[in-house]
Amino acid sequence: MATRLTIGEFSRMTHLSVKALRHYQDVGVLEPADINRFTGYRSYDASQVAQAQVIRRLRDLGMPLDSVRTVLASSDIEARNREIAAHLERMERQLEETQAAVASLRALLEGPARRPAVELRAIPAVTALAVSEVVDAADLMAWGAGAFGVLGDALAAAGLAAAGPFGALFPGDFFELERSEITVFLPVADGASAARVPAGRVCLRVIPAVEAAVAVHEGAADDIDRTYGALGTAVAERAIGVDGPIREYYLVSFADTDDERLHRTEVCWPVFLTGGA
Structure with a gap:
């Protein structure tokens, strides 16, 4: 009963x-x-x-x-376990993000960050495979990973050779509004033809030349704002900043290693170069 x-x-x-x-x-x-x-x-x-x-x-x-x-x-034990395992993986990612945020905050509390070396550089124009789409800040990491995968596939399908690391262009309003058109790109050898690029999200375009103040961010992207802050301060002190998208070059990224401590991202802030600068 x-x-x-x-x-x-x-x-x-x-x-x-x-x-x-x-x-x-x-x-x-x-x-x-x-x-x-x-x-x-x-x-x-x-x-x-x-x-x-x-x-x-x-x-x-x-x-x-x-x-x-x-x-x-679910009456299927395997399906049930897959659902639980997927949730545990999400929790592990959240834990990693929390740990990274805690470490970044502790570093801020310990004192001002060491200023990265800043180089003033004229970056030439390059021909590149590119993907441009309007992206929300909350979706940026996932969108970027997918877009870089699409670029890699297009490179292989077109039989082209990369002529530099992956890069991205971030308009100023992306940081202000947390939503804007982001362009990710992969430089290719001169002479590449648009006819060789598969139809779809990827196009062949010229990434324009720029004069920039450049600093290298070492480590995970979670605290790249510290490098942005130091680089932006250096540009403001020299009063050489100009309008234009900030660009990043991923010298060492997830394409090379899963160890984020080894990642290196070059941040390029547009400036107007003079002899005095």
Whole structure:
């Protein structure tokens, strides 16, 4: 014979609040065993305790309710485990991001950052495979990884040779509005023909020449703002800044190593060069 429990008893046994239990019913995660049609009182079966405990642990791990519902509804153990594993991987990435943010904040608290060496340079125009799209700041990393993959595929399909590292152009309004058209590019050898580029997102274009103040950011992109700050300060002190997109060149990136400590990103701030500068 089934052992029926009031919602209060079930709450005490599972450490799920009455409010949470009602919400889980509303979203279809955990249905009561019975609802009295006259009083509306909910009752649960003792056999549901284990399921409620699983829900509580999944929620403690931050799993979205849609994923919890998928896990509970799946009769396929492999599919269920894949859903849980995918969530654990998301948590690991979030933990890595949190650890990086903590390390960056501690470095700021320890004192002013060492100013990177700043070089004033005339960067020549190059022909490049390029992808240009309007991107939100929150989507930048994922979009960039995909776009660089598309460029690499187009390079191989066209039978071209890279003539430099991957780069990107960031208009000023991207930093102000957190949304703008971003261009990622891969320089190719002179003489490349647009006819060789596969149809799609990639085009062949000229990345214009620029005079720039250049500094190299060492390490992960999470604290590249420190290099931007130091470089921008150096440009402002010389009063040589001009309008135009900031560009980055990825000298050492995920294409070379997964160890972000070894990554090197060249940040190029547009300037007007003079003999005095």
